[in-house]
Structures are given as structure tokens and as C-alpha cells.
Amino acid sequence: MRIAFGTDEPTALTNAVKQHLADGGHRVVAAAPEGAPWPDVGRAVGEAVVDGRADIGVVCCWTGTGVSIAANKVSGVRAALCTDAETARGARRWNDANVLAMSLRLVSSEVAAEMLDAFVATEPDPGESTEIAKLS
DSSP states (O other): OEEEEEESSOOHHHHHHHHHHHHTTOEEEEOSOTTOOHHHHHHHHHHHHHTTSOSEEEEEESSSHHHHHHHHTSTTOOEEEOSSHHHHHHHHHHHOOOEEEEETTTOOHHHHHHHHHHHHHOOOOGGGHHHHHTTO
């Protein structure tokens, strides 16, 4: 899977996220230069997903809120700020989220790995397509 990645602050966590994705056989696409302002990061990752350069995206900033808001400004993006694997799984399943946002402050590398695995492995529920269409 091609996964667009962006962060406004390179950290041990962001390095662990990229490594975990690569170790899982995914191609990590740098959508924005590391350290770019969070609005630019969110937009760039969202655009990479919508224009087909990536299948899904992952964005990080201190709280995760800014990059998720910025990504959601891109038409067709459904970014979900998650703090655990079950929320990430549900965001994919019931909301067809295509960008995972996470907090650099709150999330450990272990929890990030669990969220990434859940997000990547979960397919959207076709029964939710009517509701998802209302977001367009």
C-alpha cells in the first residue's frame, strides 16, 4: 500500500511510524518536507491521497488536531484523529477514513504501531456508503 506521510516536527515517534510502515511492506510517500508548517503538512497529505499518489495518509503534529483539520479541508479527505487502535479501526470501517491523524504528545510508538496496523488492515463497511456519500 502507498501511504502518504507528513509531520510538522520530526521526532522519534515519526521515525518509528515510517519504519513500522516500511517494515510492513508499505511504500511511504513523503507528501511534505518534514518540519513544514502543520497546515501545509495536512493539505499535502490530503492532496496526495485524493490525487492518487497514495492510498491512504498519516499525519502528525503535537496534538494531531491541526493536521487533521488541514487535511479535512481537502475535498474527498476524511481524516480521523485517533488515540487507539479500536478508534482507528472504527474510523476506517464506519467512516471510510482515508487519513489517520495522531498526536506527537499523546501517542507512544507501541500504540502508534497498533493504530497503523488497525487502520491499514480494516476495509470500509459497504453498508455505510450512503452515510459516507453525505459527506461529499
